[in-house]
Amino acid sequence: MNVRLRTASIGAAVLAAAAFAAVSHATNYSLWVNGRTGGGQLGNYADFTYWGPGTTAAGVNKKSVNWDGYNHISDQNYLVRNALDCYCTGSNWCYVAAHSAGDLMMGYTLAMYGGSTRTISNATPNSSGVCGAAAGGGTQTGWNIKWVDIAAGAAGGSELANAGDWATSEPLVSDLKTGTARAIYDHNNTRSHWFYMWAGAKGTLYSGVLPGQDDEVVAYHSAGGVSGSSGGSYCNPSDWFCNDLTMGTTANEGGTAKWSYHTVQFRDDNEQYNHYTNGQWQGTVGLVRQDMVNYAQ
Amino acid sequence: MNIRWRIVGPVALLCAAAAWWVATPAGTPPAAALDPVAQASVGMPAPRDAAPAASASRAPFSAAGLQDRQARLALWQQRLQRAQETLESYRNATRYPFDSRPASEHLDQWQPHQVVTTDAPLRMPGTGVVPNMHVHTTQQRVFATGADTVGFTVAATDDNGNPLPLKILSSVSHSPQDTGGGKAAPLAPVVTQPFVDDGSLGDLQAGDGVYTGRLDPMGQGFGNFAGMIRTELIVQSGAQQGYVAFDVVYSPQVPATWTGSARDVVRDGSLDFILGANVVQPGRYVITGRVDDAGGKPLALVTFNDELRAGAQQVTLQVHGRLMRDAQARFPLTLHDVEGFLLRPDSYPDRALMPSLDGPVATSRPYALAQFSGAAFSSDETQRYLAEYGKDVAQAQQQVSQLQPPPPKP
Numbered sequence: 001m002n003v004r005l006r007t008a009s010i011g012a013a014v015l016a017a018a019a020f021a022a023v024s025h026a027t028n029y030s031l032w033v034n035g036r037t038g039g040g041q042l043g044n045y046a047d048f049t050y051w052g053p054g055t056t057a058a059g060v061n062k063k064s065v066n067w068d069g070y071n072h073i074s075d076q077n078y079l080v081r082n083a084l085d086c087y088c089t090g091s092n093w094c095y096v097a098a099h100s101a102g103d104l105m106m107g108y109t110l111a112m113y114g115g116s117t118r119t120i121s122n123a124t125p126n127s128s129g130v131c132g133a134a135a136g137g138g139t140q141t142g143w144n145i146k147w148v149d150i151a152a153g154a155a156g157g158s159e160l161a162n163a164g165d166w167a168t169s170e171p172l173v174s175d176l177k178t179g180t181a182r183a184i185y186d187h188n189n190t191r192s193h194w195f196y197m198w199a200g201a202k203g204t205l206y207s208g209v210l211p212g213q214d215d216e217v218v219a220y221h222s223a224g225g226v227s228g229s230s231g232g233s234y235c236n237p238s239d240w241f242c243n244d245l246t247m248g249t250t251a252n253e254g255g256t257a258k259w260s261y262h263t264v265q266f267r268d269d270n271e272q273y274n275h276y277t278n279g280q281w282q283g284t285v286g287l288v289r290q291d292m293v294n295y296a297q
Numbered sequence: 298m299n300i301r302w303r304i305v306g307p308v309a310l311l312c313a314a315a316a317w318w319v320a321t322p323a324g325t326p327p328a329a330a331l332d333p334v335a336q337a338s339v340g341m342p343a344p345r346d347a348a349p350a351a352s353a354s355r356a357p358f359s360a361a362g363l364q365d366r367q368a369r370l371a372l373w374q375q376r377l378q379r380a381q382e383t384l385e386s387y388r389n390a391t392r393y394p395f396d397s398r399p400a401s402e403h404l405d406q407w408q409p410h411q412v413v414t415t416d417a418p419l420r421m422p423g424t425g426v427v428p429n430m431h432v433h434t435t436q437q438r439v440f441a442t443g444a445d446t447v448g449f450t451v452a453a454t455d456d457n458g459n460p461l462p463l464k465i466l467s468s469v470s471h472s473p474q475d476t477g478g479g480k481a482a483p484l485a486p487v488v489t490q491p492f493v494d495d496g497s498l499g500d501l502q503a504g505d506g507v508y509t510g511r512l513d514p515m516g517q518g519f520g521n522f523a524g525m526i527r528t529e530l531i532v533q534s535g536a537q538q539g540y541v542a543f544d545v546v547y548s549p550q551v552p553a554t555w556t557g558s559a560r561d562v563v564r565d566g567s568l569d570f571i572l573g574a575n576v577v578q579p580g581r582y583v584i585t586g587r588v589d590d591a592g593g594k595p596l597a598l599v600t601f602n603d604e605l606r607a608g609a610q611q612v613t614l615q616v617h618g619r620l621m622r623d624a625q626a627r628f629p630l631t632l633h634d635v636e637g638f639l640l641r642p643d644s645y646p647d648r649a650l651m652p653s654l655d656g657p658v659a660t661s662r663p664y665a666l667a668q669f670s671g672a673a674f675s676s677d678e679t680q681r682y683l684a685e686y687g688k689d690v691a692q693a694q695q696q697v698s699q700l701q702p703p704p705p706k707p
Contacts (some may be wrong), residue, residue, distance in 0.1 A: 010699070071645075075643060076648030077642070077643060078642070112640060115396070140681070141677060144685065162415055162542070163418075163540065165422050165423060174544050177544055178415065179413030179439055180439050180544055180546070182413075183413070183440065186403060188402055188403075188405070189395075192386070192390035192391060192395070193385065202681050209418060209426065229413050229414075231415075257405070259405075260403070261390075294372060
């Protein structure tokens with residue numbers, strides 16, 4: 001073999017090796033899905049306005065999946081699907097964290113579209129948050145999601161939406177009525193992804209309206225992933241006159257089950273955490289952020 | 298330089314770089330190194346070494362270094378535990394396909410048309426709570442299509458559930474939605490919605506204090522409207538007024554109907570119930586049915602979630618072979634209470650309902666259980682997940698092994 005041919009062969013091998021490395025280089029991402037009110041720029045995955053300082057650690061390669069937190073879940077769902085297509089296909093995998101109505105949004109996404117055909121994307125979004133197809137193209141069934149952390153989940157709705165305490169003309173508020181939120185999709189259908197639930201109990205202002213323990217926006221029946229077509233009253237073990245929200249996946253006191261693949265990771269026995277991030281990663285979001293730092297690697 | 302070295306040198310460097318790139322696990326610094334809050338929460342000094350665990354052959358650690366190493370070991374042990382649990386759970390769950398699930402996994406879905414109930418303080422929005430005064434409501438359904446009607450009830454009770462006198466001061470059905478964002482205003486009327494306690498309009502018992510109303514969207518002028526219909530009431534018990542709202546998501550057009558045909562076949566080791574449908578509006582349909590075994594024991598929640606074209610179509614609802622085998626199902630099986638809707642992505646309402654098939658829909662032939670496969674479900678998706686979760690376990694295991702202190706010398 002002459003030198004030129006050997007050079008060309010080795011060069012080709014190097015290029016092939018580099019190409020293989022590039023294709024097989026898997027990246028993990030941490031996606032954060034906001035709740036009601038929103039605030040971040042739609043499609044801008046670097047805008048953490050809703051949560052807190054963008055410099056704060058919040059899991060590996062964190063991305064903010066912004067939706068407007070005002071319109072219906074179904075209207076806004078494309079923004080979440082765009083993000084999942086971008087970062088959670090091909091060799092890339094995602095951890096997901098969501099707050100409040102972001103729980104309803106993620107549950108809806110998985111129940112409705114979790115088995116749909118997705119285009120494998122290149123993790124390079126345009127200004128609208130849409131990524132192009134990956135080199136080599138291809139499709140896959142569903143997304144690559146390792147698990148989901150939920151702070152103050154509102155997938156079970158809030159009695160504040162029922163009672164007219166929130167702006168009744170706001171589209172999202174009608175989705176957040178307890179009966180509606182629980183009827184929109186089958187909450188057990190997470191495509192076998194675990195939802196780790198953090199439930200706060202530092203609510204005082206609406207304690208007469210929100211049943212059992214609450215974080216001032218959602219009650220334990222929602223934040224703890226309690227199943228059923230309606231809400232209910234669930235409390236900390238220190239309250240003798242109200243059924244306990246149990247830790248983990250076991251049925252609650254009184255026998256009601258949690259949604260499948262939902263586990264209570266944190267119950268606020270000391271009533272220290274409310275619903276609000278305050279733009280500083282606070283409330284139960286702070287606890288979820290810590291979990292993402294620890295486990296979303 | 299010899300030409301051979303001019304080639305081999307860069308090649309070796311590139312290969313080494315590529316190998317490192319592929320082999321290096323995702324970031325492994327301890328939580329404290331990443332996160333000042335985490336650092337504070339565990340009372341730890343900043344780590345001296347943010348690199349992955351050093352080998353046991355290095356020089357002895359300082360007290361702070363040892364403490365840091367122990368903290369990292371604890372963290373990786375926790376990561377390992379979660380990774381193992383995630384892998385095991387996924388492996389166990391995906392023995393059956395996602396569209397053929399154990400009934401026990403969907404307990405709150407087993408009864409179709411579940412009535413939505415609320416029990417709340419009797420109050421106006423933004424006001425305080427008056428003790429011992431509640432308003433109890435029921436709503437027959439949340440979604441409605443075509444000629445569907447929806448029943449509501451409202452009653453006032455005390456803390457013990459005893460009825461209190463109630464007056465309906467106003468009751469109106471309308472669409473209150475904000476139509477911002479350039480959307481056209483909905484074609485929704487504003488109508489007075491009667492609520493009665495006289496035994497008419499579906500009211501179960503006259504004079505019991507439970508008032509009944511029935512929304513009939515088609516009959517009440519909502520026939521050209523698609524969206525949310527809110528029925529708002531102002532009620533009064535004694536001197537206390539309260540606000541009640543029932544929301545119904547309505548689509549006027551039925552997107553597909555059932556032909557009434559139903560059969561069952563054994564295919565690929567599973568049992569398929571095949572239902573005929575006439576599809577008017579093509580698109581993604583989400584259809585759910587329940588399957589009991591011969592003893593009436595709930596066996597499986599079966600789902601179809603896929604595209605259907607217009608025209609005569611067949612909808613397959615599969616009971617997975619392994620699921621039947623594991624449950625020791627007794628034949629014949631009965632498919633019952635099938636519900637479905639056309640899913641409209643990125644719009645509101647996001648669905649239009651097919652007519653539901655209430656009660657028994659199809660009964661299978663009396664198969665022998667041995668006719669079905671005991672093989673676990675497998676697909677590209679599940680293989681992808683199992684491989685990734687397995688990789689996570691291996692990586693965490695490796696980190697734990699590296700961080701664990703060496704065994705004492707004999």
